Amino acid sequence: MRRTHYSSEINSDLHDNEAIIMGWVSSIRDHGNMQFVTITDRYGDIQVVAKRKECTEELFNQIQQLKEHASVAIRGKVKSQVKAPNGTEVIPLELRVFSMAKKTAPFIIQSKTSIGIDTRLNLRAVDLRRNFLKSIFRIRNTALKTTREFLSEHGFIEVNTPKMIATATEGGAALFPIFYYDREAFLAQSPQLYKEQLTMAFENVFEIGPIFRAEPSRTNRHLSEAISIDVEQAFVDYNDIMRLLEKMIIFTVDSIKETNKNELEYLNLQLPNLELPFPKYSYSNIVSKLHEAQEHIKWGDDLSPQIIKDLQNNRTDAFYFITDWPTSIKPFYVKTKGEKDEMMCESFDLMYGSLEISSGSTRINRKNDLLKRMKKQGLNVDAFDYHLRVFDYGVPPHAGFGLGLERLLMAITKCDNIRDVTLYPRDIDRLTP
Numbered sequence: 001m002r003r004t005h006y007s008s009e010i011n012s013d014l015h016d017n018e019a020i021i022m023g024w025v026s027s028i029r030d031h032g033n034m035q036f037v038t039i040t041d042r043y044g045d046i047q048v049v050a051k052r053k054e055c056t057e058e059l060f061n062q063i064q065q066l067k068e069h070a071s072v073a074i075r076g077k078v079k080s081q082v083k084a085p086n087g088t089e090v091i092p093l094e095l096r097v098f099s100m101a102k103k104t105a106p107f108i109i110q111s112k113t114s115i116g117i118d119t120r121l122n123l124r125a126v127d128l129r130r131n132f133l134k135s136i137f138r139i140r141n142t143a144l145k146t147t148r149e150f151l152s153e154h155g156f157i158e159v160n161t162p163k164m165i166a167t168a169t170e171g172g173a174a175l176f177p178i179f180y181y182d183r184e185a186f187l188a189q190s191p192q193l194y195k196e197q198l199t200m201a202f203e204n205v206f207e208i209g210p211i212f213r214a215e216p217s218r219t220n221r222h223l224s225e226a227i228s229i230d231v232e233q234a235f236v237d238y239n240d241i242m243r244l245l246e247k248m249i250i251f252t253v254d255s256i257k258e259t260n261k262n263e264l265e266y267l268n269l270q271l272p273n274l275e276l277p278f279p280k281y282s283y284s285n286i287v288s289k290l291h292e293a294q295e296h297i298k299w300g301d302d303l304s305p306q307i308i309k310d311l312q313n314n315r316t317d318a319f320y321f322i323t324d325w326p327t328s329i330k331p332f333y334v335k336t337k338g339e340k341d342e343m344m345c346e347s348f349d350l351m352y353g354s355l356e357i358s359s360g361s362t363r364i365n366r367k368n369d370l371l372k373r374m375k376k377q378g379l380n381v382d383a384f385d386y387h388l389r390v391f392d393y394g395v396p397p398h399a400g401f402g403l404g405l406e407r408l409l410m411a412i413t414k415c416d417n418i419r420d421v422t423l424y425p426r427d428i429d430r431l432t433p
């Protein structure tokens, strides 16, 4: 048997014609002498209606024994039917069961509301058959596709950098050590140093790949393995990069609106009409506002999601930048605001409500400045020799950002738990499936 039509191709033009559909059983309604079976394929659903009087005894029994999730092919006659969900149904003539479901899934496929995420994650491939998640991952697909399109149109080339590395790049974030033959190595926390180096030859580069962070805490916004959209550009500074990033976000959100109408409708989401430029608040300005609100925070402290939430009265529906952070809480490669103002650096976080979506900065491009900062942050300069040596050969001024794909999806789909927007999430408690 070969598939002749996808569910989306079954329409009233095919009335009285035969078709072979393939997919899995997403719902069964048993009305005694009538069985309603929904077959789902990658494009949607089609209703199959078996009537005892119109089928052979054997076929009717076979259909009656079907279970949700079984993988099947049905040859049948297409009938226009106004009462059917998409105006047509299929009257079965032959059923082939490729694989019968042996168990009942511990969650309801058609339901929008979900049961405990751990139960679902333990059976993730089956969980992903839910329309809710399929909608999210189709939106993810658009986000990835349009990001690539946007960056390529803006003269960036896509690169891949090593994920097994010798040194930390992101200070505070903990590393996963691995065995590398007879040495210790680490999983890359970010492609930071490599993307910077690549601006020497290519000027504009981007990478979409995994980053690994040994996050010790259990939160709804941290993964041990996340996907980062990393961008680096030569001969620009952080202001140019913020302009690029906000344009990219708008391009992505608009493309999703255009491409994923069905998914957005299913998820009951109305994406905002975003306007340029996104608001910018300096770190110092936010700290002053926090002082006015009687929050206990010192200039130089990091801003926790909770403190930002409090400041916004829990408003969580807008993108904005927090700029000019204290140098002491940003990584060693970030350029300061200038000799007079070494305390602050040319850096930004892109926020959505209290969720950090991206961070970026102008980078240090002079070797002496970089050495000074590394020493100040207590780093072992010798371990970075492989990186520092390229600074003897004319590293251009450059700037860039890292954007967490899952964080962006949380913002777009309004999911509170990062695990829902990750196919197979990794966290402190989870290494399977």
Ligand code: AMO
Pocket: 170, 173, 189, 190, 191, 192, 213, 215, 221, 222, 223, 224, 225, 226, 228, 230, 231, 356, 357, 358, 359, 360, 361, 400, 401, 402, 403, 404, 405, 406, 407
């Ligand atoms: P940073 O460490 O801020 O910056 O990371 C950049 C973005 O990556 C996402 N992210 C995460 N997402 C899920 N789980 C995690 N554990 C996690 N950690 C980070 C966030 C964050 O904003 N090299 C710099 C970027 C740059 O300056 O180019 C960096 O890695 O969305």
